[in-house]
Amino acid sequence: MHGYASALPALLRGLGVTFAIASVAMIVAVVLGFAFGIVRSQAPRAFDLPILAVVEFFRGIPLLVLMYFLFFGLPQLGVRTSGGVAAVAALGLYAGALGSEIVRGAIVSIPRGQREAAAALGLGRAQSLGLVILPQALRRMLPPFVALFALIVESSSLASLIGVSDLLEAARQHVESDDAVALPIYLTVLVAYFLINFPVSLLSRRLERRLARP
Amino acid sequence: MASRRSGPLHAGPLSAALSPLLATLDFSVVRDAAPQLAQGFGLTLLIAFCGSVGALAVGAAGAALRVSNLRAAGAAATAFTEFFRNTPPLVQIYFLAFALPKIPGIGPHLVLPGIVAATLGLILHQGAINVEILRAGLDAVPEGQREAAAALGLGRVDLLRFVLVPQAIRISLPALGNNVISLFKNTTLVASIGVLDLFGVANDVIAQVLVSAELFITVGVVYLICIGILGAFFRALEARLALAR
Numbered sequence: 124m125h126g127y128a129s130a131l132p133a134l135l136r137g138l139g140v141t142f143a144i145a146s147v148a149m150i151v152a153v154v155l156g157f158a159f160g161i162v163r164s165q166a167p168r169a170f171d172l173p174i175l176a177v178v179e180f181f182r183g184i185p186l187l188v189l190m191y192f193l194f195f196g197l198p199q200l201g202v203r204t205s206g207g208v209a210a211v212a213a214l215g216l217y218a219g220a221l222g223s224e225i226v227r228g229a230i231v232s233i234p235r236g237q238r239e240a241a242a243a244l245g246l247g248r249a250q251s252l253g254l255v256i257l258p259q260a261l262r263r264m265l266p267p268f269v270a271l272f273a274l275i276v277e278s279s280s281l282a283s284l285i286g287v288s289d290l291l292e293a294a295r296q297h298v299e300s301d302d303a304v305a306l307p308i309y310l311t312v313l314v315a316y317f318l319i320n321f322p323v324s325l326l327s328r329r330l331e332r333r334l335a336r337p
Numbered sequence: 338m339a340s341r342r343s344g345p346l347h348a349g350p351l352s353a354a355l356s357p358l359l360a361t362l363d364f365s366v367v368r369d370a371a372p373q374l375a376q377g378f379g380l381t382l383l384i385a386f387c388g389s390v391g392a393l394a395v396g397a398a399g400a401a402l403r404v405s406n407l408r409a410a411g412a413a414a415t416a417f418t419e420f421f422r423n424t425p426p427l428v429q430i431y432f433l434a435f436a437l438p439k440i441p442g443i444g445p446h447l448v449l450p451g452i453v454a455a456t457l458g459l460i461l462h463q464g465a466i467n468v469e470i471l472r473a474g475l476d477a478v479p480e481g482q483r484e485a486a487a488a489l490g491l492g493r494v495d496l497l498r499f500v501l502v503p504q505a506i507r508i509s510l511p512a513l514g515n516n517v518i519s520l521f522k523n524t525t526l527v528a529s530i531g532v533l534d535l536f537g538v539a540n541d542v543i544a545q546v547l548v549s550a551e552l553f554i555t556v557g558v559v560y561l562i563c564i565g566i567l568g569a570f571f572r573a574l575e576a577r578l579a580l581a582r
Contacts (some may be wrong), residue, residue, distance in 0.1 A: 183564040185522040188536065188557045195543070196550035200361065273423065280425040284529055291428055298435065306444075309436040313424050320423040 127304045130297040134308075137293030138315060144210055144289060145276045151215025152271065156222020163223060164230035165252070174223075181220035187281050189213045194285040210282035218275050225267045229260040262334060269327035273320040280316070290315060363548070367555045370542040377538030378559065384456050384534060385521045391460035392520060393513070396467020403472050414468065421465035427526050430458030434530045455527035463520045470516065474509030475501055507578050514571030518564055525560075535559065 159178065163171050181189070194209035204212070233256050241251035283292035294312045298305045367374070402414040421429065433454040437447045449457070478501050486496045528537035539556045543549045 180561070183522075183561050184557050185525040185536070185560050187525040187528075188553060188560060191540075192550070192553040192557065196553045199548060199550045277423075277425040280427045281526075283427075291425070291431070295431070303439070306436045306439040309428065309432045312428055313420075313432060316424045316428060317420055321419060324423055 126301070127307045130294070130301075130304065130308055133293045133297060134290060134311065134315070137288055137290035140287065141276065141279055141289040141291075144207065144214065144282055144287065145272070145279045147211050148214035148218060148275050148279065149272050151211065152218030152222045152275065153268070155215065155219025156226050156268075159219070159223035160226025160230065161252075163227045165248075178220045178223055181216045182224075186213060186217050186278055187284065189217065190281055190285055206282065206285045206287040209285060210279070210287050214275055214278060214282075217278070218271055221271060221274075222268065225264050225271070226260075229263040230256060232263060233259050266327045266331035266334060269323060269330060273323040273327070276319055276323070277316065362551050362554075364551050364555070366542070366546050366548055367551055370538075370546075370552075373538050373542065374535060374556075377533055377535040380452075380532070381524050381534040381536075384452065384459070384524050384527060384532075388456050388459040388463065388520050388524065389517045391456070392463035392467050392516070395460060395464025396471050396513075399464070399468030400471035400475060403468065404475055418465045418468040421461045422469065424462075426458055426462035426523055427529065429461055430455050430526060430530060433458050451530050451532045452527070455530055455532050459520055459523055459526070463516055463523070466516050466519075467513065470509050470512040471505065474505035474512075477508045478504045507580070510571065510575050510578065514567070514574070517571070518567050521563060521567060522560065 159174055163174055163178075166174070190209060190213035193204055193213050194206060197204055197209075230252075237255055237259065238251055241255040246254065279289060280291045282289050283295060286292070288296075290312055294308050298308055399414045399418055402410045403418075405411060433449060434451060437449065437454075438444045440447060482500055482504065483496065486500045491500065524534055525536040527534050528540060531537070533541065535556055539552045543552050
């Protein structure tokens with residue numbers, strides 16, 4: 124099949140795969156982010172250090188290296204993965220590390236007086252966290268978590284390099300068979316990513332501005 | 338290599354679980370490929386350096402246009418920023434490498450060598466983010482500073498040069514540093530269009546020797562060390578530029 128129009132169904136399917144990968148990775152990132160972020164905000168310093176090392180590892184290593192290791196390297200060590208699983212795992216670990224920073228940062232940014240007031244009212248540690256601190260911290264986490272979703276969508280394009288048929292891979296395959304439409308196809312892909320991520324980052328900025336207002 | 342089993346220092350449930358896996362690793366493939374890997378690493382450093390400098394220049398130019406009186410240029414800079422920071426750098430690199438030469442008429446003159454297309458793609462994405470960082474930095478300089486400069490009789494250029502820019506750079510430095518680190522990590526993307534940076538060389542070697550874990554672990558460690566050094570450098574720079582309070 125040749126021509127620009129004939130590529131559109133494949134691009135749409137690819138867009139669906141991109142959404143699916145990004146959404147699952149976002150869920151993984153939120154779960155990991157809350158688990159590690161809450162533990163890090165509550166744990167004593169000595170306990171925090173090993174978690175910090177893990178977080179710094181997944182934040183620091185290039186996502187593509189992590190993804191390739193999970194996809195090409197793990198089978199050599201006896202662990203089988205598919206492209207989709209490796210992509211979601213790499214994105215989820217990377218974004219989860221960033222998410223834990225968001226959660227921890229929001230929790231420790233709540234003024235200490237809130238915790239003291241909760242203690243004065245006779246609330247225990249868990250109640251103080253769940254009823255007083257977290258509800259306030261959640262508001263502060265929202266803008267960076269929305270921005271994190273845009274970063275995940277953008278980064279999910281790397282999955283095309285380990286054979287996942289996402290939007291970019293669908294485009295690349297079509298161009299491979301019909302070189303002449305490279306310009307309109309890649310332009311379409313750029314615009315498609317923009318149309319997803321621009322509203323998301325606008326939303327994040329709007330939420331942030333609203334938060335800044337008293 | 339396998340003789341180095343875990344001593345008392347490495348004992349622990351995690352290393353106990355990992356040691357049968359790690360014992361199967363053979364890092365001699367890395368030693369044999371060291372000269373090629375070193376060459377690739379040199380290219381990675383070159384791309385990261387040119388990319389960071391280019392992205393800083395793009396950021397400075399864009400931010401200058403956005404705070405200027407030129408309405409049309411400011412709007413163009415905003416459109417540029419929003420488009421390139423909201424699209425994946427990998428797609429931008431593909432576009433520059435594969436789509437640009439297909440533009441009717443001028444396309445054949447736009448066939449860029451892989452390394453140029455790749456570095457330009459990184460500059461566009463990270464430069465667009467820098468525009469936003471520097472503009473926010475200029476906005477964050479307190480209004481009183483502008484008023485004080487006006488009271489001293491400084492013109493618009495002197496205001497920017499002596500008052501706004503020095504303070505904006507201090508305010509922006511942490512975010513600019515993070516962006517350099519992010520660019521360094523994104524240099525791995527250049528391998529996808531066949532540029533032989535550290536990651537590209539590693540993949541080439543893997544295709545020859547057919548083992549991958551050792552090479553990915555090695556390049557991963559190299560990237561982590563570089564990121565650590567960059568992070569320490571920017572923290573030191575911040576401390577040095579910080580104003581006495």
